[in-house]
Amino acid sequence: MKVAVVGTGRMGSAMARSLAREGSDCILQNRTSERAEVLAGELGARTVLTPAEAAAEADVVITMLENQEAVEAAWTGPDGLLSGARQGVVLVDSSTVPPSVIKSFAAAAQAAGAGILDAPVSGSVPLAETGKLTIMVGGSAEDLERARPALEQLATTIFHIGPLGTAAALKLAVNTLIFAINQSVSEALVLAERAGIPREVAYDVFAAGAAGSPFIGYKKPSFMDPDGAPVTFSLDLTAKDLRLILELADSLGAPMPQTRVNQEIVRAATAQFGPDRDTSIVAEHLRTKAEEGVTA
Numbered sequence: 001m002k003v004a005v006v007g008t009g010r011m012g013s014a015m016a017r018s019l020a021r022e023g024s025d026c027i028l029q030n031r032t033s034e035r036a037e038v039l040a041g042e043l044g045a046r047t048v049l050t051p052a053e054a055a056a057e058a059d060v061v062i063t064m065l066e067n068q069e070a071v072e073a074a075w076t077g078p079d080g081l082l083s084g085a086r087q088g089v090v091l092v093d094s095s096t097v098p099p100s101v102i103k104s105f106a107a108a109a110q111a112a113g114a115g116i117l118d119a120p121v122s123g124s125v126p127l128a129e130t131g132k133l134t135i136m137v138g139g140s141a142e143d144l145e146r147a148r149p150a151l152e153q154l155a156t157t158i159f160h161i162g163p164l165g166t167a168a169a170l171k172l173a174v175n176t177l178i179f180a181i182n183q184s185v186s187e188a189l190v191l192a193e194r195a196g197i198p199r200e201v202a203y204d205v206f207a208a209g210a211a212g213s214p215f216i217g218y219k220k221p222s223f224m225d226p227d228g229a230p231v232t233f234s235l236d237l238t239a240k241d242l243r244l245i246l247e248l249a250d251s252l253g254a255p256m257p258q259t260r261v262n263q264e265i266v267r268a269a270t271a272q273f274g275p276d277r278d279t280s281i282v283a284e285h286l287r288t289k290a291e292e293g294v295t296a
Helices: 010-021 033-043 051-057 068-075 099-111 125-129 141-151 166-194 199-208 214-218 220-224 235-252 257-273 279-291
Strands: 002-006 025-029 060-063 090-093 115-118 133-138 155-162
Touching: 002 010, 002 051, 010 025, 010 033, 010 125, 025 033, 025 051, 051 060, 060 068, 060 141, 068 090, 068 099, 090 099, 090 141, 099 115, 099 166, 115 141, 115 166, 133 141, 133 166, 141 155, 155 166, 166 199, 166 214, 166 220, 166 235, 166 257, 166 279, 199 214, 199 220, 214 220, 220 279, 235 257, 235 279, 257 279
Parallel strands: 002 025, 002 060, 060 090, 090 115, 133 155
Antiparallel strands: 115 133
């Protein structure tokens, strides 16, 4: 199967590695072509210059991009996916964007005879590289079945959520939970440390207890070493997703008091440490506040 990955940032590159390892004929495209070319050399893959070329050649095209503007640029215009769409190809967006984005592409994709899915993922970069993501899918069952061989190379679990756009909405709900866990772990660690309990001991108890989760498992290195923490999810992307969550919540009339607090904390941590630090740096921000005697 020919599978194109449009967007070879941290997550897109990890997904491409999994696809190549599982035997897909990979086609790579990135706005900065050098990044795609380096990855292609590593994987024995091919590159194309535009998303339109990717859609014209591949059986399945997966876009994994940073924000709505990048997704719209990749999908629309003379060089976009939709201009290269054809009968038989399935166009899949795995970015974290509002549900309205994928819906806006539906008519053009269907007019070209292409399938279209929103398929955001849950999981870290290492899980993407090893094909152990959870994938949520919105769109028709028929389009999902056509894309399933590619998606199965990336995931241990695939959920068909419902019509186009429902998976994008659920991804924002999932990230609501993730950011709440990040905030809670940060607060719990600082509380335990202030009580004289070693950081690693407290974290191991969190992981082994009722609150343990995959997130707590794979984020341990980040929480243990704030200065050397690998960036698995940056503060700037966290801030972007929190904004999208609250915009969707406001449009639906859903109260989100904890998420609004989390947004303020992420803003403060970003002001202190900059936007490129891993979101686990929230714990270090709270340590600073504790040293300053700030408790609220």
